[in-house]
Amino acid sequence: MADKKKKNLPPIAQKYQSFQDKREVKRPVVKNCIKAFFVGGFICFIGQLITTFYIHFFHFTEQTAGNPTVATLIFITMLLTGFGVYDRFGQFAGAGTAVPVTGFGNAVISACIEHRTEGFVLGVGGNMFKLAGSVVLFGVFSAFVVALIKTLLSNWGVI
Amino acid sequence: MIFFWAFVVGGIICVIGQIMFDVFKLSPGHTLSILVVAGAILDGLGWYDPLIDFAGAGATVPITNFGNSLVHGAMQEADKHGIIGVITGMFEVTSSGISAAIIFGFIGALLFKPKG
Amino acid sequence: MLYIRITISFLLVIGLLTSCGTEMNNSSGRNSQDIQLTKISTKGNIHDQTAANRAKEILSKNDSVTAVQAVNTSNKMLITIEIPHHERFLLEKKRKELQKKMEKEFPDYKVELSTDKKIILELEDLEKKLREDNISNKKLEKELKHIIKLSKDQA
Numbered sequence: 377m378a379d380k381k382k383k384n385l386p387p388i389a390q391k392y393q394s395f396q397d398k399r400e401v402k403r404p405v406v407k408n409c410i411k412a413f414f415v416g417g418f419i420c421f422i423g424q425l426i427t428t429f430y431i432h433f434f435h436f437t438e439q440t441a442g443n444p445t446v447a448t449l450i451f452i453t454m455l456l457t458g459f460g461v462y463d464r465f466g467q468f469a470g471a472g473t474a475v476p477v478t479g480f481g482n483a484v485i486s487a488c489i490e491h492r493t494e495g496f497v498l499g500v501g502g503n504m505f506k507l508a509g510s511v512v513l514f515g516v517f518s519a520f521v522v523a524l525i526k527t528l529l530s531n532w533g534v535i
Numbered sequence: 536m537i538f539f540w541a542f543v544v545g546g547i548i549c550v551i552g553q554i555m556f557d558v559f560k561l562s563p564g565h566t567l568s569i570l571v572v573a574g575a576i577l578d579g580l581g582w583y584d585p586l587i588d589f590a591g592a593g594a595t596v597p598i599t600n601f602g603n604s605l606v607h608g609a610m611q612e613a614d615k616h617g618i619i620g621v622i623t624g625m626f627e628v629t630s631s632g633i634s635a636a637i638i639f640g641f642i643g644a645l646l647f648k649p650k651g
Numbered sequence: 652m653l654y655i656r657i658t659i660s661f662l663l664v665i666g667l668l669t670s671c672g673t674e675m676n677n678s679s680g681r682n683s684q685d686i687q688l689t690k691i692s693t694k695g696n697i698h699d700q701t702a703a704n705r706a707k708e709i710l711s712k713n714d715s716v717t718a719v720q721a722v723n724t725s726n727k728m729l730i731t732i733e734i735p736h737h738e739r740f741l742l743e744k745k746r747k748e749l750q751k752k753m754e755k756e757f758p759d760y761k762v763e764l765s766t767d768k769k770i771i772l773e774l775e776d777l778e779k780k781l782r783e784d785n786i787s788n789k790k791l792e793k794e795l796k797h798i799i800k801l802s803k804d805q806a
Binding site: 403405408409412413414415416417418419420421423424425426427442443444445446447449450451453454457458459460470471472474475476477478479480481483484485487488489490491492493496500504507508510511512513514515516518519520522523524525526527528531 | 537538541542543544545546547548549550552553554555556557558563564565566567568569570571572574575576578579591592593595596597598600601602604605606608609610613617618620621622625631632633634635636637639640641642643644646647648649650
């Protein structure tokens, strides 16, 4: 993100930026991507197992089985986060654990656990949406815009 | 077959997230927000549902599905009640993810102690 | 050495995944000449299944259909189909197309066509009960109504 504002900085700060960039630890992009692929795929594979389980043994259809699947995955995330195991996976896999819904759950749950010492109302309640807040904000707003455009277009007969 | 494609498609979406982390140096908050918006836009174009039919959990587990189901909920209500439905219907389908996160977050705070 | 072990274990995982998938595929019979369907002949007591049997015949001639189940009552018919996995991208389109075709073919029935895995399972159970003559007319109507309602259930 720092390189975006490079042009607006005074020359000595720009010099520092290039100094920093040269010395910054290079990230092993390909290795990280491979790890993210396998861990993320594995989490989705578990999700598919859970979905199939709910379809076969309960009264859920393919459409409605997504809800209990997500709830079950977040429950599992709660256990893993509570026992301190999830962040080890996170360090290993990066986006592989952050992108699935388990990453969202982990962000909320770990914020809750961390701030519990500050009290439930102000600590837990006040801090739980640190990361989740931006996801919810942009999700809701973009869905609003998309749905609005679609509805207007279908009302005017374009779609 | 669906297990294989769930693995592959889920992995690909995570790789896209990882590229945003490493190459574009975005924070997790930025990455997830971009992915949710992408999910909403793909559903607007009508491309996300075929992906779910093809890949099953590979498309429903990543956070992109959050954007997709928000648009679904909004469209369902808008079909029934007109434009106001866009606002009223949004969280109908998505409530499981958010409610579960909040409920289990609170339960977690009750049960677990923060570690160093 | 560690990376070799990790690579081998991941290749095993992928092999496991693909075999998970193919096992289920074999059970639904992907041989194009051998589409999985069983016609139901019912004795006096239960709703006549000739319409359902005809629907199965018509659909089995379609290249994309790998398995088909159908049950009808006096005024309703529920059909479920399975299509090969690589065609699932166009699942909704296919479903609408075949639903229209079946509605034209059977104008006296209210036709519902579904591709949902759960509906397929439920309909298979119902067909089994019909074949074993284990179900009364009233129960059949009730069950079919229940399954059709399930298929309409939007999350």
